[in-house]
Amino acid sequence: MLEGLRRVGVHEWEVPVGYVPGMRVAGRFFLSDSLAKTLEPGAIQQLANVATLPGILKNSLAMPDIHWGYGFPIGGVAAFSINEGVISPGGVGFDINCGVRLLSTPLHYRDISGRRDLIDELFRSVPTGVGAKSPLKVSSQSLEGMMVNGARWAVGAGYGVEHDLMRCEEGGFLKTADSHFVSPKAKQRGIPQGGTLGSGNHFLELQVVQEIFDPDAAKAFGLASGQICCMIHCGSRGLGHQVCTDHLKILEHATKKYHITIPDRQLACAPVTSPEGKAYFGAMAASANYAWANRQIITHTTRQVLSKMFGIGYEDMPLIYDVAHNVAKIEEHTLDGKVSKVCVHRKGATRAFGPGSRDLPADLISIGQPVIIPGSMGTSSYVLCGTQVAMDRTFGSTCHGAGRVMSRTQAKKNLNGREIAANLLKEGIIVRAHSENAIADEAPGVYKPSDEVVQVVHEVGISRLVARLSPLGVIKG
Amino acid sequence: MSFEEISHTADVKIHASAPTLEALFSETFRALMQVMYGAWRGGSVIRNIRIESTDTESLLADFLSEVLFVSEVESLVFSDARIRIDGLYLNAELIGESFDPVRHSGGTEVKGISYSGLEILHDANGYKVDIIFDV
Numbered sequence: 001m002l003e004g005l006r007r008v009g010v011h012e013w014e015v016p017v018g019y020v021p022g023m024r025v026a027g028r029f030f031l032s033d034s035l036a037k038t039l040e041p042g043a044i045q046q047l048a049n050v051a052t053l054p055g056i057l058k059n060s061l062a063m064p065d066i067h068w069g070y071g072f073p074i075g076g077v078a079a080f081s082i083n084e085g086v087i088s089p090g091g092v093g094f095d096i097n098c099g100v101r102l103l104s105t106p107l108h109y110r111d112i113s114g115r116r117d118l119i120d121e122l123f124r125s126v127p128t129g130v131g132a133k134s135p136l137k138v139s140s141q142s143l144e145g146m147m148v149n150g151a152r153w154a155v156g157a158g159y160g161v162e163h164d165l166m167r168c169e170e171g172g173f174l175k176t177a178d179s180h181f182v183s184p185k186a187k188q189r190g191i192p193q194g195g196t197l198g199s200g201n202h203f204l205e206l207q208v209v210q211e212i213f214d215p216d217a218a219k220a221f222g223l224a225s226g227q228i229c230c231m232i233h234c235g236s237r238g239l240g241h242q243v244c245t246d247h248l249k250i251l252e253h254a255t256k257k258y259h260i261t262i263p264d265r266q267l268a269c270a271p272v273t274s275p276e277g278k279a280y281f282g283a284m285a286a287s288a289n290y291a292w293a294n295r296q297i298i299t300h301t302t303r304q305v306l307s308k309m310f311g312i313g314y315e316d317m318p319l320i321y322d323v324a325h326n327v328a329k330i331e332e333h334t335l336d337g338k339v340s341k342v343c344v345h346r347k348g349a350t351r352a353f354g355p356g357s358r359d360l361p362a363d364l365i366s367i368g369q370p371v372i373i374p375g376s377m378g379t380s381s382y383v384l385c386g387t388q389v390a391m392d393r394t395f396g397s398t399c400h401g402a403g404r405v406m407s408r409t410q411a412k413k414n415l416n417g418r419e420i421a422a423n424l425l426k427e428g429i430i431v432r433a434h435s436e437n438a439i440a441d442e443a444p445g446v447y448k449p450s451d452e453v454v455q456v457v458h459e460v461g462i463s464r465l466v467a468r469l470s471p472l473g474v475i476k477g
Numbered sequence: 478m479s480f481e482e483i484s485h486t487a488d489v490k491i492h493a494s495a496p497t498l499e500a501l502f503s504e505t506f507r508a509l510m511q512v513m514y515g516a517w518r519g520g521s522v523i524r525n526i527r528i529e530s531t532d533t534e535s536l537l538a539d540f541l542s543e544v545l546f547v548s549e550v551e552s553l554v555f556s557d558a559r560i561r562i563d564g565l566y567l568n569a570e571l572i573g574e575s576f577d578p579v580r581h582s583g584g585t586e587v588k589g590i591s592y593s594g595l596e597i598l599h600d601a602n603g604y605k606v607d608i609i610f611d612v
Contacts, residue, residue: 040486068486070593070609094589094611130513130586131552131576188550199586200612238549241588245542248592249535265534265592407484408612434582435515441585477586 001036002044011064011456015048020263022052029062029075032456035448038405042068043075049263050078054271055085057335057342061394063349064456065403065448069093071266074348077397079333080272082341086260087277088269089251089284091345093326094244096284097291098202098235100372101168101322102383103299106312107228109208112472118206118309119430119473125301126204127196129434129477136297138194143187143290146194147179147239150289151322154296161315164296166361168322169351169369172292174329178282182239183246186283189238190290195297199434199477201442202234204302205374207381207469217385217466220367221320229320229469230306231381232298233374240287247280272343281328288327295322320383321370323350325400332358333395344395352386352398352463371463373454376402376447377431377439377476378424381469382454389461398463399454402447415440433476442476480504482512488591489612494605499560501597501604502537502567506558509541509590510573512610513548515583518556520574528567534595537606540567541590552576585612 001007006014008028015027027047031039043066050072051060057079066075071090080086112118127134138146145153151172154160165172197204209227212218223229236243254270254277255262262268270277303314328345335342353359353369360369369386379402390396406414417436420443424431433439458465478500480493489512493504526543530536540560548555555573591609598605 070488070591070611074487129578129582130584131578131581133552185546185550189546192550200588242546245589249539252531252535265595268592404486407486408489409482409484434578435584437515437583438585 002039002041005044011460015044020045020048020052022261022263023048025051025056025059027051028059029066030064030456030460031066032064032452035064035452035456038448039066040068043073046073047076049267050076052263053086053088053267053269054260055081057081063397063399064453065348065399065401067403069347071264072345072347075399075403076347077345077349077394079342079344079395082272082343085272085343086269087272087281087328087343088267088345089244089248089280090267091347092284092328093347094241095235095326096240096243097288097324098326099291099295099322099324100231100233100374101295101299102320102372103230103232103302104222104318104320105228105230105306106316107310108226109228111310112206112228113428116430119432119475121305121309122204122302123432123475125305126298126475128475129199132196133192134195136195138191143190144179146290146293147182147286148177148289149173150292151296154293159297159300164319167319168292169324170359172296172322173289174285176281176330177285177289179286181279181283182243182286186239186242186246189242193237194294195301196237197234197298197477198237199438203474203476204298205231205474206472207231208472209467210380210470211468213465213467214385217367220364221370221383221466222318223320223383223467230302231374232295234295234298235326236287236291237294239290243283243287247283250276251280284328288324292322321372323372325350346397348400349397350400351396352384352390353396354386354388354391371398373399373450374401375450376444377442377474378427378429378444378471379450382450382465383467384454384457384463385466387461387464390463394462398457402450402453404446405448406446408441411440411443411446412437415443415445429471430473431476438476478504480508485609489610490607491610492607494603496603498604499562501606502540502560502562503558505537505541505606505608506544509544509587509610510555512612513584513587514554514581517554517580520556520572522553522573522575524553524571526569526571530565532565533597536565536567537597538590538592538595540569544571545587547571554581587612
């Protein structure tokens with residue numbers, strides 16, 4: 001382990017106050033000894049930097065998929081007091097509400113094994129990759145609907161069913177959205193991209209439920225062994241990217257105006273209650289809603305393809321759940337025995353609310369929130385369940401994925417996209433992408449093993465293993 | 478005058494160096510286009526952009542963010558930029574062509590230009606910078 005860090009539990013480490021100047025609270029992160037071998041000093045520096053921000057509560061936290069990002073580390077979680085704390089785009093990132101959802105189907109492994117035509121059809125139907133445009137004609141009125149009502153707008157427009165909304169974090173839209181703070185440039189980027197997947201680590205993957213760890217939770221979520229599911233991972237596209245770019249500039253001025261000292265320009269921030277803080281919050285929430293609408297539209301396209309090819313009903317493919325990975329939200333949490341509203345930032349982390357949480361639908365309230373953890377290409381994904389331990393220790397948060405260990409330069413140098421695709425095919429996994437680089441960039445070896453990451457959160461208790469899903473076919477940008 | 482991609486786990490980190498500030502901006506611009514659209518040169522479509530900023534690092538980040546914006550909304554892939562910098566003002570003439578999925582799909586989308594660790598260094602040999610693109 002890096003020097004200056006203190007072990008406080010089997011999988012728990014402390015970054016003491018003083019690790020970087022100006023820390024107001026200690027940092028805490030969760031990591032196994034074997035995952036610690038790839039921990040980057042830059043990621044811990046970023047975790048410590050977050051601890052210098054005004055109004056931070058308890059600890060600057062990081063999940064076991066922690067790695068070096070910009071502003072916050074990836075895997076970073078921090079909550080701030082509403083009255084004394086700040087909000088920062090550095091705690092959310094450019095891809096606002098990059099998130100993931102899992103769709104169930106009545107299909108079984110034997111129905112789709114080796115069906116390249118299905119992967120081809122999904123690749124044709126869901127726009128992916130750089131420069132991809134949506135076949136939808138999104139009007140400015142529809143765009144407004146997407147920003148204000150998120151997945152709710154999409155369901156109203158015919159891209160889903162009411163039940164989908166109950167299975168989304170926050171019901172698929174943040175009520176705090178204010179599209180007035182979304183610039184015309186951001187809106188201009190949002191219009192042609194509704195229903196597009198994007199590139200990089202975004203994907204759509206067909207998976208089979210391979211292993212059930214918690215039969216009761218799996219049953220409540222709607223998962224059964226051998227069942228085919230579809231995982232969709234994408235975010236707010238150019239609209240969200242532009243909102244982050246625009247508001248970073250505004251918040252840079254605000255940081256100086258409110259005399260806040262920050263150790264990294266990417267941590268530009270403003271008091272939550274300031275006009276600049278509220279403007280970012282409104283625009284960020286509008287972008288998060290756009291992302292929820294976007295994932296809902298892609299869900300609709302996927303259901304149409306599966307309906308057409310397998311003759312199954314649209315309503316026979318219920319949504320298991322949808323979670324945000326990059327977001328700042330006002331949530332209620334218990335601090336020193338008192339319930340208070342706080343501003344939680346999750347940057348590459350997932351909400352993992354435990355049983356009894358008010359945001360859960362009635363049929364899941366005794367179980368806890370489904371947590372969807374995508375694996376890297378060719379490796380297992382997981383469904384977990386939120387816990388009371390997460391509520392007590394991490395502001396109801398857990399990991400979001402596997403976490404990169406190999407840089408993109410190394411990946412391109414060492415790995416060949418064509419070979420990787422051929423090897424995956426031998427394992428029965430079909431990959432479609434626009435370029436070989438896109439495959440090499442995101443190959444299984446560039447990520448920490450997702451199995452180890454979820455094992456840590458399970459053992460720490462900030463979420464509980466429910467099911468493991470194996471990939472069968474993936475489309476990438 | 479050159480740019481190279483250096484090792485960064487999550488994102489794309491570019492190291493660029495050049496004898497003048499304008500040339501340095503041009504190198505990071507070429508790096509951005511290469512990351513997004515692969516190695517490719519050509520075209521005759523021209524777009525002009527004008528940027529004003531509060532410091533040189535912001536001028537660079539704002540310039541590249543504007544290139545991202547124009548490239549995305551107009552579906553243009555740029556190959557060259559003629560840049561003039563006067564204090565904290567920048568004028569650039571971007572030269573390129575329409576996005577073609579067959580030739581321009583070799584890259585990855587850049588989501589934003591990060592300020593993290595962004596510092597332009599100047600010595601007797603010229604200018605250099607490390608800049609992170611979020612992908």
